Amino acid sequence: xxxxxxxxxxxxxxxxxxxxxxxxxxxxxxxxxxHRTLLLHTGQHRDPAxxxxxxxxxxxxxxxxxxxxxxxxxxxxxxxAATARWCREVRPRALVVxxxxxxxxxxxxxxxxxxxxxxxxxxxxxxxxRSMPEEVNRILADAVSSLLLASEPAGxxxxxxxxxxxxxxxxxxxxxxxxxxxFREDAxxxxxxxxxRPLLAAPFGLLTLHRPANVxxxxxxxxxxxxxxxxxxxxxxxxxxxxxTARSLDLHxxxxxxxxxxxxxxxxxxxxxxxxRLQSQARLVLTDSGGVSEEASVLDTPCLVLREHTERPxxxxxxxxxxxxxxxxxxxxGVELALAGRFPRRGGIELWDGRAAPRxxxxxxxxxxxxxx
Numbered sequence: 568x569x570x571x572x573x574x575x576x577x578x579x580x581x582x583x584x585x586x587x588x589x590x591x592x593x594x595x596x597x598x599x600x601x602h603r604t605l606l607l608h609t610g611q612h613r614d615p616a617x618x619x620x621x622x623x624x625x626x627x628x629x630x631x632x633x634x635x636x637x638x639x640x641x642x643x644x645x646x647x648a649a650t651a652r653w654c655r656e657v658r659p660r661a662l663v664v665x666x667x668x669x670x671x672x673x674x675x676x677x678x679x680x681x682x683x684x685x686x687x688x689x690x691x692x693x694x695x696x697r698s699m700p701e702e703v704n705r706i707l708a709d710a711v712s713s714l715l716l717a718s719e720p721a722g723x724x725x726x727x728x729x730x731x732x733x734x735x736x737x738x739x740x741x742x743x744x745x746x747x748x749x750f751r752e753d754a755x756x757x758x759x760x761x762x763x764r765p766l767l768a769a770p771f772g773l774l775t776l777h778r779p780a781n782v783x784x785x786x787x788x789x790x791x792x793x794x795x796x797x798x799x800x801x802x803x804x805x806x807x808x809x810x811x812t813a814r815s816l817d818l819h820x821x822x823x824x825x826x827x828x829x830x831x832x833x834x835x836x837x838x839x840x841x842x843x844r845l846q847s848q849a850r851l852v853l854t855d856s857g858g859v860s861e862e863a864s865v866l867d868t869p870c871l872v873l874r875e876h877t878e879r880p881x882x883x884x885x886x887x888x889x890x891x892x893x894x895x896x897x898x899x900x901g902v903e904l905a906l907a908g909r910f911p912r913r914g915g916i917e918l919w920d921g922r923a924a925p926r927x928x929x930x931x932x933x934x935x936x937x938x939x940x
Contacts, residue, residue: 576603577931578659578678580650581630582611582670584621585743585858588839589665589688591625592745596924597931607653609646609670610635620838625746634674643673650677660935661686664708665742667857667878672704679711684938686931688742690715691722692857692878700779701857705878714934716927718742719881719916739926740918743858744865747843748921754843760834763805770850770906772802774831777809778855781873785819791873792825794895798853798902799830805845807837851905860888865919867912869905871898886911 635641
């Protein structure tokens, strides 16, 4: 469907790497359908490997506006206020937010205060663990959104339980998988650090760890070091260290102890394409990232989720991921299943097919038509 040009734009807000991977296909699909768009960045992530470099790798234009410019990471309140101010000045038809980071909830609340309709992409996901900042962000964003775009059926069920009407929510699939499918071939050729060359010739595992509960305290870092050392002894692990984790390793004087783990290779953050290549080539992935568990599911790489709960239950239901938390026995069983080729995978996931963006555009167009009627 091609829409007639409209004077007021649609705003799309990103602030962290997962947002950008979800926004990119929707931005392109909206513009292909004739919609005027403005891409906003809250300023949340400023690390080049987590933000600026990603735009270049995805062939995405630079943000039209950084809501909170400056050298320091903006506060939640600053992102909220800047979004509200922009919405009052520009009067967009709607503001689209993505995922569950601080930028998501702050922008959604700011737009709501400015009486701008909010569309939440990846709505309805719930871990049911409110100690996770991301869970609170998801709940807040959904509460003020007028259109809820779900990535999996569990999202619809959760929203129904919370009292949302059927006409407010649409199952469109997983936007991040659109990006994965579009760049899968490019990722297979992405250059990797030279230090990895000897590792890639044999089976290896990929480790990512960045959730506050897993990395923000010395006790948590020590616990994971003790749990992961036996895994690295069985299969070499590549560990691109997230900036949050890097700060915590240095703050708690844990870095040297992690660097001494035999079989564990610590790296600076890698770009999106490099991470995708490592995921596709790894024998297994160990992660506390919801997005990485989604990608591993589509790449058919066994994934052990280093958390007690997941907001993406379909990956566990379909057997593409196993929840192991800090249970040593569960971790050992998961590693054994992955290395033995007996991981319980059971086929593809509905609508994670690389075509979520066109479905999302149709949902947004229907929503905008109802607003205008």
